[in-house]
Amino acid sequence: MLEVKDLKVSFGGLTALNLDTFSIRKNELRVIIGPNGAGKSTFMDIVCGKTKPQQGSVKFKGLELLGRKEVEIAKLGVGRKFQKPSIFSGLTVYDNLLLGLDGPKDVFTSYFYKLASYDKDRIMEVAEKVGLVNDLTMIAGSLSHGKKQWLEIAIVMLQDSELMLIDEPAAGMSDVEAEKTGNLLCDLSKKHSVIVIEHDMKFVEQIAIEKVSVLVRGQLLTEGTFQEVRNNQEVIDCYLGSANSAQQKAHS
């Protein structure tokens, strides 16, 4: 589904990402974890066309993604949810969903667009899934942080992308909300490939039904099931090691 080779990005001499190989299957749910600045979001930025890497190749369904514009990549079937919720804050929730709805999106179609009943059904269906049915007339900007996250996920869902890049979906959510989000993502992975970036280990445990990848300082440290990764000494060092060694230094 997605194959990455020899990917390299640096910002002003600082290497942000140096990924030898990375790939996921169709309908796989992959979780990427790693400390801050490991290059997780940068990786997603590259896949969806926001950032241009210095070298490498990113193939999606056999097609090279690098060099394509965001819109093209999106049209090929890559959807993205950002770390900081990116929604249309001046529009109602309903209008947000309407704009997210898959279909022709050129100027003329929008200009002469008339709402069809099956479109409405689809919007209602997704709204129900993410629990926004009662907020449809609200202005999106006034939603709570958690609901904004759901709204953005809903927009990505409506796009019906084959590959969904979900950046920190549970941030700012209560445990109950996070669990609901987790279920939603697991559900989505039945029909879509999903990559999720997450920090919250409890949440990761819930959704890591398949492989987990660990990124550290721009490099892929290891891959495996949640259990394998959790017991991997290198991973532990990376998460705790810096704190440990700092402590040791302080002691010595």
Add this chain to the structure above:
Amino acid sequence: MFALVFPIGYFTGLIPINTLTLWGRYFCLAIAALGVDLIWGYTGILSMTQALFFCMGAYGMGMYMTLSNLPEGQLLPSFMVWNQVEELPFFWVPFDNFSYALVLSVLVPGVFAGIMGYFIFRKRIKGVYFAIITQAIALAMFLLFSRNETMLGGTNGLTDFKYFLGFDLRDNSVKFGLYAWSLIALGLVYWYCHNLVNSKFGKSLVAIRDSESRMRFTKYKVTHYNVAIFVIGAMVAAVGGMLYMPQTGIITPGRMDVQASIEMIIWVALGGRGKLKGAVIGALVLNLMYSVFTTVLPSSWLYILGGLFVITVLYLPKGIVGMVDQMKEKLNGMFVKTA
């Protein structure tokens, strides 16, 4: 009120025709303000070329009027004769015909905006950069229109008309007719804009304003939308300019400079950006104020205008309409509490 009170006032002799003409002009400016609101209020693009498009419409109409007002036997406008031009420049020729002039006055600014917009938006130049570049373009066009070589009357512009479509412009009934047409045009443009902003297209515009990148990742070609609304805004402004022309009887390059465009923006800002009502109210209120203060206290006008800019930006982010809405809400709240 404008459709009833003013005409009745005029026919009963209570309101002089000049007041009506003045308001007729305000309506034309309000049409231009609607264009600004579409571009800036809804889509968030701060363009400094709206006055230019307004003037292009006015110039188009002015060219028709210049040619139709030529005295018997004269083939060229006087200013061309003074500049030793022998033949009517090619771009003047179609403007001899009223329907061609009508179409071209809107089409030319539209095409110009389209080309310009395409080149700028293609490179995702937006925000302040967009404002500065359009400012430079407005300046360049102002300089070009001011030259005699461009055959548009130089700094004097186009003026000195007696007839419009064969009607005597000094005739009161003709003046009233123009007033009525301006009001109707304002109504039609308002209705058009209203439909536009409530369509999916209009919502896309607001979406672009709020999050351009989200739009791109949601498969929208933002550049096309930007160009489209830029062209529509330009054409709306041109319609305003076209109607403005016969009522003032003069158009000069001075009307298209950067200051004129910024003033249009402040009309919308003061009225309430992102609200069509706001654009119209802002344009009417500020132009009325302009007329009043420049006659009563000429030197104070710039202080007032400058002050309004500052106050609007600092204290009235949603303009008059937004303020009224807020007050209504508060009142409602009070009623609910007491009830």
Add this chain to the structure above:
Amino acid sequence: MKKKISIFVAFLMMLVGWSQEQEAINIPLDTCVHVLLHKDASRLKEVAGYLVAKDDVTTYPLLSAVVDKRLFSYKGTAVTKFAGDTLYYSVYPKIQVISIQKEKLSEVKLPRSIRTKFNVLAKKVNLVHPNKNVREMSFRSFKTTGVLSDVNFLTSLKINEKEEQVLLAANEAIYSIWLKSNNVALQNKALDDLETEVNVHMLESLTDYVSNTTNSQGKERAAIIIEDIESREKIINVIQNLFSGISLGSILLLVALGLSIIYGLGGVINMSHGEFVMIGAYTAFSVQQFFIGFLPESWFDWFFWVSLPISFVVSGLFGLLVEKLVIRFLYSRPLESLLGTWGVSLILIQLARTIFGDVTAVKSPEILSGGINVTEGLMLPYNRLFIIGLTIVMVLLTYFVFFKSKLGLKIRAVTQNRDMSASLGVSVKRIDSLTFFLGSGLAGVAGCAMTLIGNVVPNMGQTYIVDSFLVVVVGGVGKLIGTIISAMGIGVLSKVFEFFYEAVYGKVILLLIIFFFLQYKPKGLFPDKGRHSDD
């Protein structure tokens, strides 16, 4: 023998001043001066006739004073004072500055009939005028009016001349006369010299020569010289344009520096920045008025140097005020700040108009008038050189403040990340105010410098603001080096285009070039690198 005796007798008679008839032949010049100063009616006519006939170079200053009606008597000596000059000169036997007590000075008004007698010499007398420009002009006038017989005294005057520009004019006059003469040897002599020293002022004489002469060899040589002169003229023009372009670029740079810093710091577009330029200029004007009104005249030349720092401070303070009242609320809202500060700019312009009226001018200090004559025809004016120098100094200062001082470090920190800086204990508000003060101050200095080359008018800032914004946009926001390069580029290009096309079209072409440049590099010459978060 007889002759000798008569001379001896005459000498004796002269000594006792007895025989008028002998004196008519040779009147001592001292006596002539005496007669003129005392308006000795009985001898005026005679003396006048004598002086004209004698045509003595040493009397020219005296005679020019008579012709121009500026002859004064001071303790028995002849004195003059030139228009536009405060000094007095003795005119005989030598022209030199003298100090006098004004009360003992009396004007000598000679009757018209006497003055007009000297008119035949009028053309020559100014050849010894103390002002080198007048001398140069009068030498040059011989180019068209001179005849072969004039060459002798022109040459004799040339020998004592020390000013290069006057010497050049004298040579031109002589060459032109030679070229006009029918003497082929003299023509060739002139051409020989002209081949070695290229002189643009000879263009006309040479062209005349080419079209009139029958000497085909000389014609050919002259044509080559003309070509030389013209190609040199082109080069000089290019240099001149480059120079004025650089000086325009310097002003743009001074204005754009502040803009760029402020935009980089707070995401604020300050449309009223041009008005700080205007405030700087009016400050210079006010300081000048103060010097005229309250301080001794001899101090006047100091006003400009005093007004430079004052302009900085006054504009800076206005900037601070605007920041506190308006801009403070608009950080990171560039479009709103653009509108708000446009309003501020309207108010400031109207304020200036109310206080100062429409046009005022500041007089440049004496030391900055004139310029360096690089070669004939190429002068680099001191005022523009000064502006360039001032800009270099200000840019260096800015560089040090920004990259070598603690304040600069803090400013850069706030520019990078306001919230983070605040949480690290940087007083963001204070940094904002200080930066605004510095940026506006720079504009004030620019305004003060601009008084050297133009009038002070209320909307003078508007003339430069659009160009300065373009400088910022082209250079890349917040990049010192980008701003410098783009300011110089825009300055030079606009002057070059103005030279090749008309001013208006030059401007339009420049704007088009910038437009297409931004197609190619939308973020300017030196874009910010790194991870951008849009929206």
